[in-house]
Amino acid sequence: xxxFRSIAAATVREICSSPLYTLVACGAAAxxxxxxxxxxxxxxxTSRMAREASFSAILTGSLACAIFCTAGSIRREIASxxxxxxxxxxxxxxxxxxxxxxxxxxxxxxxxxxxxxxSVIVVNGxxxxxxxxxxxxxxxxxxxxxxxxxxxxxxxxxxxxxxxNRFRAxxxxxxxxxxxxxxxIVFAAYRFDFQLxxxxxxxxxxxxxxxxxxxxxxxxxxxxxxxxxxxxxxxxVFAASLPALGNYCLSNALARGGSVPWGYAGxxxxxxxxxxxxxxxxxxxxxxxxEGREV
Numbered sequence: 001x002x003x004f005r006s007i008a009a010a011t012v013r014e015i016c017s018s019p020l021y022t023l024v025a026c027g028a029a030a031x032x033x034x035x036x037x038x039x040x041x042x043x044x045x046t047s048r049m050a051r052e053a054s055f056s057a058i059l060t061g062s063l064a065c066a067i068f069c070t071a072g073s074i075r076r077e078i079a080s081x082x083x084x085x086x087x088x089x090x091x092x093x094x095x096x097x098x099x100x101x102x103x104x105x106x107x108x109x110x111x112x113x114x115x116x117x118x119s120v121i122v123v124n125g126x127x128x129x130x131x132x133x134x135x136x137x138x139x140x141x142x143x144x145x146x147x148x149x150x151x152x153x154x155x156x157x158x159x160x161x162x163x164x165n166r167f168r169a170x171x172x173x174x175x176x177x178x179x180x181x182x183x184x185i186v187f188a189a190y191r192f193d194f195q196l197x198x199x200x201x202x203x204x205x206x207x208x209x210x211x212x213x214x215x216x217x218x219x220x221x222x223x224x225x226x227x228x229x230x231x232x233x234x235x236x237v238f239a240a241s242l243p244a245l246g247n248y249c250l251s252n253a254l255a256r257g258g259s260v261p262w263g264y265a266g267x268x269x270x271x272x273x274x275x276x277x278x279x280x281x282x283x284x285x286x287x288x289x290x291e292g293r294e295v
Contacts, residue, residue: 003091004099011103015069016177025111028061029118029154037142046141050126052251054119059249062211065111070104070215071230074222097287101219108211116204117184121150124193149187157183202265203250209272210248216276220283
């Protein structure tokens with residue numbers, strides 16, 4: 001169990017240290033913040049635009065991490081021979097695969113944890129901006145302090161990470177991955193709206209589920225297929241499941257003060273269990289044939 005935790009933790013650290021993770025996290029946060037601000041055709045529905053942009057950013061950001069980062073981590077370990085070294089230290093191939101898949105899933109959850117507070121800031125700022133606009137008779141827009149907090153949630157970690165990299169030799173991507181969730185949560189505490197979070201949280205939970213499924217799928221294909229075939233196979237599964245993914249993005253249910261019942265979020269979780277178990281079984285079977293396989 002100790003080796004399992006060690007491999008999973010090392011996988012999370014490796015993924016968070018990759019420039020790709022930083023690019024996806026900061027890019028998704030920027031889309032969530034800037035899409036409702038720069039869009040020229042809101043038709044007075046700034047809150048809806050903010051909600052849909054942030055939900056899309058959470059879903060695509062966590063899926064990108066699950067698909068690219070998980071498979072990339074496993075492929076690098078197999079190609080470099082690190083996997084063989086790990087398997088030589090009393091670690092079964094099943095435990096190795098499950099630990100890597102678990103590390104990929106935890107990295108996707110960290111991405112989710114980073115983007116959810118940004119979404120809270122953006123949606124809350126849009127709703128406050130709508131109230132202020134109604135009182136003044138202006139066109140609705142995001143509330144200024146919330147916009148500053150949202151932008152700062154990913155700019156401040158990047159500036160701080162640059163200083164840590166320059167003066168403390170801390171890896172820039174790893175510092176961003178560590179600082180960004182903390183900064184986002186701190187900035188989300190400003191004008192915190194408990195009722196808004198209570199309404200939205202079941203939808204946020206539902207948005208985390210697809211990334212866990214694709215972490216298992218990406219890990220399974222990475223140990224089963226060579227080279228870029230793992231990414232191609234994962235994308236094929238992703239394309240086939242696009243109609244189902246719409247059931248996890250529950251933006252319309254939250255319009256006009258609506259909410260998402262926890263029961264629906266529970267159904268989303270139950271629907272994701274069979275494919276997750278299927279890919280874990282496939283990956284476990286493929287991992288048992290790792291020895292002696294040419295990469």
